[in-house]
Amino acid sequence: MAKSDAIPAPTVRRLSLYLRQLELYRETGLRTVSSKQLGESLQLTDAQVRKDLAVFGHLGHPGIGYRVEEMIGRIRRILGTDRVxxxxxxxxxxxxxxxxxxxxxxxxxxxxxxxxxxxxxxxxxxxxxxxxxxxxxxxxxxxxxxxxxxxxxxxxxxxxxxxxxxxxxxxxxxxxxxxxxxxxxxxxxxxxxxxxxxxxxxxxxxxxxxxxxx
Amino acid sequence: MAKSDAIPAPTVRRLSLYLRQLELYRETGLRTVSSKQLGESLQLTDAQVRKDLAVFGHLGHPGIGYRVEEMIGRIRRILGTDRVxxxxxxxxxxxxxxxxxxxxxxxxxxxxxxxxxxxxxxxxxxxxxxxxxxxxxxxxxxxxxxxxxxxxxxxxxxxxxxxxxxxxxxxxxxxxxxxxxxxxxxxxxxxxxxxxxxxxxxxxxxxxxxxxxx
Known part of the structure; x- marks a missing residue:
């Protein structure tokens, strides 16, 4: 994982948006998602999504995309909301x-x-x-x-x-x-x-x- | 001015941040500001600031920077808050x-x-x-x-x-x-x-x- 203090503030703001969208996907039963789908839901380019999510290392799986549950956990750890x-x-x-x-x-x-x-x-x-x-x-x-x-x-x-x-x-x-x-x-x-x-x-x-x- | 539907959503979100910061500058009596100053106040690079503000045409004045009052007016017009x-x-x-x-x-x-x-x-x-x-x-x-x-x-x-x-x-x-x-x-x-x-x-x-x- 990249050092978190290397994450730019605008990326951190978008992590909250990704998290919210991923939680919505989870509610609907979706288990994997592509950067394109995530980007379209949030009015961002898929290049932006991939760049943002690269801050915590490789997570996309070729031909599968991002695993929704795994991503939710990773983003919560980054944001510090994996605790009360x-x-x-x-x-x-x-x-x-x-x-x-x-x-x-x-x-x-x-x-x-x-x-x-x-x-x-x-x-x-x-x-x-x-x-x-x-x-x-x-x-x-x-x-x-x-x-x-x-x-x-x-x-x-x-x-x-x-x-x-x-x-x-x-x-x-x-x-x-x-x-x-x-x-x-x-x-x-x-x-x-x-x-x-x-x-x-x-x-x-x-x-x-x-x-x-x- | 560029067509406003060409402004990406993340830029629009940042326009609100620029506006707030410029209004703070105005309160303190500052009349001009550089992209570097604006960027530092908002944890953004000055390149990002210049790119964002370029969406409504050239506004920076060489050797002067951006005129605070002029920028406030322009951003409010873009956001549609120049009216009640x-x-x-x-x-x-x-x-x-x-x-x-x-x-x-x-x-x-x-x-x-x-x-x-x-x-x-x-x-x-x-x-x-x-x-x-x-x-x-x-x-x-x-x-x-x-x-x-x-x-x-x-x-x-x-x-x-x-x-x-x-x-x-x-x-x-x-x-x-x-x-x-x-x-x-x-x-x-x-x-x-x-x-x-x-x-x-x-x-x-x-x-x-x-x-x-x-």
């Missing part, structure tokens, strides 16, 4: 409550095991979800993260609080933060932050609709 | 309520002008947001979409309802749907659907954390 991650959710507002019950997280190995909020009226309430969790005050964040072996945090807090909360998380030992406040956050050494802008999806939709009308 | 889109939101649950008040949508030209839900206890309630909207029953979806010149819909409904709601939207004249139910939906001719899987962001985070530890 304990995740802290900060922010028990509308977005936070939606995440707590989002089925897509738990089926992919992300387990929200602690929820924090600064609002006294939310503390002590139970969040929805497969494994209901009681909302704790933000003051308990550091101690809880250490005790429960939590590595990742999802921030669903107002923009004005996001940097301070991120700093507290990183000081408490969180390695990775997914930030949904529409702003870029400063990251501490030894940690990583992904800033998600939900409007990007609407922009892609807008482009496609314009294209349909041309 | 009226958007219908279906689903007034936690995710829907979060979207209704998400600042990133309105600042990018996406205006949620109607909200629908099937739950009688939600109908008639007021959604949060810049421009508060009253929740209507799904039975009013078709008539409202026609009356209010709505082109796009965001689906924040349970998986079991998503396909039926998407079909109703497309029959009512919606051209583009952003679907947050973690499943792929069938699309009617003349329309387009983007299925968003929020777990993808967590997978990218997981990869980066694993990389930090290697």
């Amino acid at each position: 991650w304990n995740v802290a959710l900060v922010g028990a507002g509308n977005l936070g409550r939606a995440f707590a019950s989002y089925r897509g997280f738990i089926t992919k190995g992300f387990n929200i095991t602690a929820v924090f909020d600064a609002d006294p009226s939310k503390i002590g309430t139970v969040m929805p979800g497969a494994d209901p969790v009681v909302v704790q005050p933000v003051s308990e964040l550091a101690a809880t993260i250490g005790l429960r072996n939590i590595d990742l945090a999802i921030l669903a807090v107002p923009m004005s609080d996001a940097q301070a909360i991120a700093d507290q998380c990183m000081q408490a030992g969180i390695s990775g933060i997914l930030n949904f406040a529409p702003m870029a956050l400063r990251v501490a050494p030894g940690a990583t932050i992904i800033n998600v802008d939900l409007a990007v999806h609407l922009e892609q939709l807008s482009f496609r609709v314009c294209e349909l009308r041309r | 889109w009226n958007v219908a939101l279906v689903g007034a649950g936690n995710l829907g309520r979060a979207f209704a008040s998400y600042r990133g949508f309105i600042t990018k030209g996406f205006n949620i002008t109607a909200v629908f839900d099937a739950d009688p206890s939600k109908i008639g309630t007021v959604m949060p947001g810049a421009d508060p909207v009253v929740v209507q029953p799904v039975s009013e979806l078709a008539a409202t979409i026609g009356l209010r010149n709505i082109d796009l819909a965001i689906l924040a409904v349970p998986m079991s309802d998503a396909q039926a709601i998407a079909d109703q939207c497309m029959q009512a004249g919606i051209s583009g749907i952003l679907n947050f139910a973690p499943m792929a939906l069938r699309v009617a001719p003349g329309a387009t659907i983007i299925n968003v899987d929020l777990a993808v962001h967590l997978e990218q985070l997981s990869f980066r954390v694993c990389e930090l530890r290697r």
Whole structure:
């Protein structure tokens, strides 16, 4: 296997897309797939697919293509989702409550095991979800993260609080933060932050609709 | 300008990233930027940046680079976000309520002008947001979409309802749907659907954390 730090960021983004498509294939009972089929499903050239999948060595079998189950396992190992991650959710507002019950997280190995909020009226309430969790005050964040072996945090807090909360998380030992406040956050050494802008999806939709009308 | 249907899907995805980065540059007062600077901010090679931006003709100025303001305008025209889109939101649950008040949508030209839900206890309630909207029953979806010149819909409904709601939207004249139910939906001719899987962001985070530890 190639060293993973040699994998370019755009390829890593596409690995998630391949994984999702392969899981769909598995659901329909398909056991092997060609780079051409994968590419067509994802609007990529088959050359791109082959190049991306070559990052973890030869996997295509001549005359057979890629084995769906084998590929799913390999991509999950690369992405680090062949294990369960304990995740802290900060922010028990509308977005936070939606995440707590989002089925897509738990089926992919992300387990929200602690929820924090600064609002006294939310503390002590139970969040929805497969494994209901009681909302704790933000003051308990550091101690809880250490005790429960939590590595990742999802921030669903107002923009004005996001940097301070991120700093507290990183000081408490969180390695990775997914930030949904529409702003870029400063990251501490030894940690990583992904800033998600939900409007990007609407922009892609807008482009496609314009294209349909041309 | 090249015909937009000649722009490959991965390039379109990167245009959103360039736009976001250019808007950040603008906030800091930067007026010109090189392909190298843009690439470094987004973990892309400068060759990739130049290739992507060449899709809408020569824009780099020798010895100056790209003009930030000019580029923002060009990319917004390509993406179709140089205008305001009226958007219908279906689903007034936690995710829907979060979207209704998400600042990133309105600042990018996406205006949620109607909200629908099937739950009688939600109908008639007021959604949060810049421009508060009253929740209507799904039975009013078709008539409202026609009356209010709505082109796009965001689906924040349970998986079991998503396909039926998407079909109703497309029959009512919606051209583009952003679907947050973690499943792929069938699309009617003349329309387009983007299925968003929020777990993808967590997978990218997981990869980066694993990389930090290697």
